[in-house]
Amino acid sequence: MSILIFDSGIGGLTVLREARVLLADRRFIYVADDAAFPYGDWEEAELLTHMLALFGRLIERFHPEIIVIACNTASTLAIEALRDTYPDQTFVGTVPAIKPAAERTRSGLVSVLATPGTVKRQYTRDLISQWATRCEVNLVGSTGLARLAEAYMRGGMVDEKAVLAEIAPCFVEEAGARTDIVVLACTHYPFLVNRMRKMAPWPVDWIDTSEAIARRAASLIAADAPSQMRGEVLLDDLAVFTAGRPGPVTAKLLRGFGLTIED
Ligand code: DGL
Numbered sequence: 001m002s003i004l005i006f007d008s009g010i011g012g013l014t015v016l017r018e019a020r021v022l023l024a025d026r027r028f029i030y031v032a033d034d035a036a037f038p039y040g041d042w043e044e045a046e047l048l049t050h051m052l053a054l055f056g057r058l059i060e061r062f063h064p065e066i067i068v069i070a071c072n073t074a075s076t077l078a079i080e081a082l083r084d085t086y087p088d089q090t091f092v093g094t095v096p097a098i099k100p101a102a103e104r105t106r107s108g109l110v111s112v113l114a115t116p117g118t119v120k121r122q123y124t125r126d127l128i129s130q131w132a133t134r135c136e137v138n139l140v141g142s143t144g145l146a147r148l149a150e151a152y153m154r155g156g157m158v159d160e161k162a163v164l165a166e167i168a169p170c171f172v173e174e175a176g177a178r179t180d181i182v183v184l185a186c187t188h189y190p191f192l193v194n195r196m197r198k199m200a201p202w203p204v205d206w207i208d209t210s211e212a213i214a215r216r217a218a219s220l221i222a223a224d225a226p227s228q229m230r231g232e233v234l235l236d237d238l239a240v241f242t243a244g245r246p247g248p249v250t251a252k253l254l255r256g257f258g259l260t261i262e263d
Contacts (some may be wrong), residue, residue, distance in 0.1 A: 020237060032240070102135050110138070143166075163199050
């Protein structure tokens, strides 16, 4: 039995990294829908139809023990529809960490940095009205950060001024108070957090949910469920890219994450 970790690109590797630590005896299948990247730019109805069909194929092929949607843009749109459409399957979603941010802020000014898709979602608005009525939540839709993070992961370089331009709207000063928390509501962003920290106009807490998502997945796997180590042949962790075998730079990155690449 395997754990399927899904993202539109390589951002979900932030969750894979954490999940591996907690579930070392499981086989992981990392699926990137790179043929459709970035999800943040899609119209909702089209993306939903696309995702429901794609997951039908993935479930049929891999029969995963659990599916982790390591993508806020995908989860805020499709997690409920996926659960309704595939009721026998366990899904773990990734949604903006608005509740912990609202609990932690001292200034009362919180920013949520996400893709334009996540910022538009009713799901995100509902999280704010449910958990953050006592603070001011500033939704910042970034059109470029997911791509910058992908390029950085592949090439190790990033234009820091471009990063600053994307994060600048997160920093609000109002009546003597300043934003003190920025929620990283896209799984690509933790890869750039050191650059964000460096370019930030003042220090803030950056909330990254990857570890919490991995913990949630681990908690849903029954402690006594047989792992592949007991009896089964240990299979390699696999990377599946919907656009086909990725180029040499991405392949190297994936191997660094311990993934074998599907041909
Ligand atoms: N990693 C995705 C997320 O967490 C977004 C990237 C994209 O736009 O496809 O929202």
